[in-house]
Amino acid sequence: MSDLILVRGGNDIASAVAHRLFTAGYAVMILEAAQPSTVRRAMAYASAVYEGKITLHDVTAEYAPTLDRARAILDSRVRSGAVPDAPQLAPAVRRIHRRTQKAPRTVTADRGYGEPAVERDLQALGVRTVAIPRKAKTSAARKAIEHQRAFRRHVKWRTGSEGRISYLKRCYGWDRTHLDGIKGMEARHFGGQWAH
Numbered sequence: 001m002s003d004l005i006l007v008r009g010g011n012d013i014a015s016a017v018a019h020r021l022f023t024a025g026y027a028v029m030i031l032e033a034a035q036p037s038t039v040r041r042a043m044a045y046a047s048a049v050y051e052g053k054i055t056l057h058d059v060t061a062e063y064a065p066t067l068d069r070a071r072a073i074l075d076s077r078v079r080s081g082a083v084p085d086a087p088q089l090a091p092a093v094r095r096i097h098r099r100t101q102k103a104p105r106t107v108t109a110d111r112g113y114g115e116p117a118v119e120r121d122l123q124a125l126g127v128r129t130v131a132i133p134r135k136a137k138t139s140a141a142r143k144a145i146e147h148q149r150a151f152r153r154h155v156k157w158r159t160g161s162e163g164r165i166s167y168l169k170r171c172y173g174w175d176r177t178h179l180d181g182i183k184g185m186e187a188r189h190f191g192g193q194w195a196h
Contacts, residue, residue: 003027004074010046010061011038018045019059027074030061071095085112090121103127108154110162111135131155 003026007018010032018028036046045061047054053062064070089109097103103126114134122130131154133146145151 004029006031010036010044010048012040012043015043015045015056015061018061019057022059029070029074068099085109086115086118089113089118090125093122093125093127097125105129106131106154108132108158110158129154131158 005021005026005028007014007021007028007030010018010030014030018030022028030045032046032049034049036044036049038044038046041047041050043056045054045056048061048063051063053060055061062073064073089107093104093107105127106129107122107127108131111133112135114132116134119130119132129150131151133155134142138146
């Protein structure tokens with residue numbers, strides 16, 4: 001969340017600035033009073049305080065009553081383009097650690113997260129077991145780690161989770177949407193969050 005920009009106030013002018021920043025690729029959080037006194041509410045993101053969500057020129061603002069909710073909204077944002085997965089894992093685990101006051105014992109993921117820096121960052125956060133296969137060709141020492149029974153068990157558990165997601169897609173239509181592009185991805189992403 002290093003590219004997060006805070007905008008103080010959500011009136012029509014601040015909303016135009018926030019809109020421009022968001023379309024330029026920044027994550028934007030608008031800080032607003034509990035009861036905004038915006039004159040032109042139809043043109044201001046401050047209306048989200050009253051309505052829950054508001055869309056202005058294809059960009060939606062969602063009201064977050066707490067900082068944790070705001071972080072969850074920012075984490076679940078659908079991004080266009082090929083955004084790398086690996087740099088997003090350690091910050092997500094850091095937020096879990098901050099909320100629960102303890103680090104997860106084990107973190108497992110697919111090869112998309114398999115970078116040495118990710119493993120170092122997770123271990124620095126207090127994660128005891130990191131079961132993420134590496135992306136590239138591995139050394140003999142790394143192969144020995146990845147062939148250990150505990151490592152394979154954690155990877156199989158993750159694979160089973162993927163299988164359950166696949167079942168939900170097949171049997172409950174999670175793989176289909178009538179919306180194309182980013183809108184469709186947002187709808188599918190929201191459905192996945194809601195069912196979790």
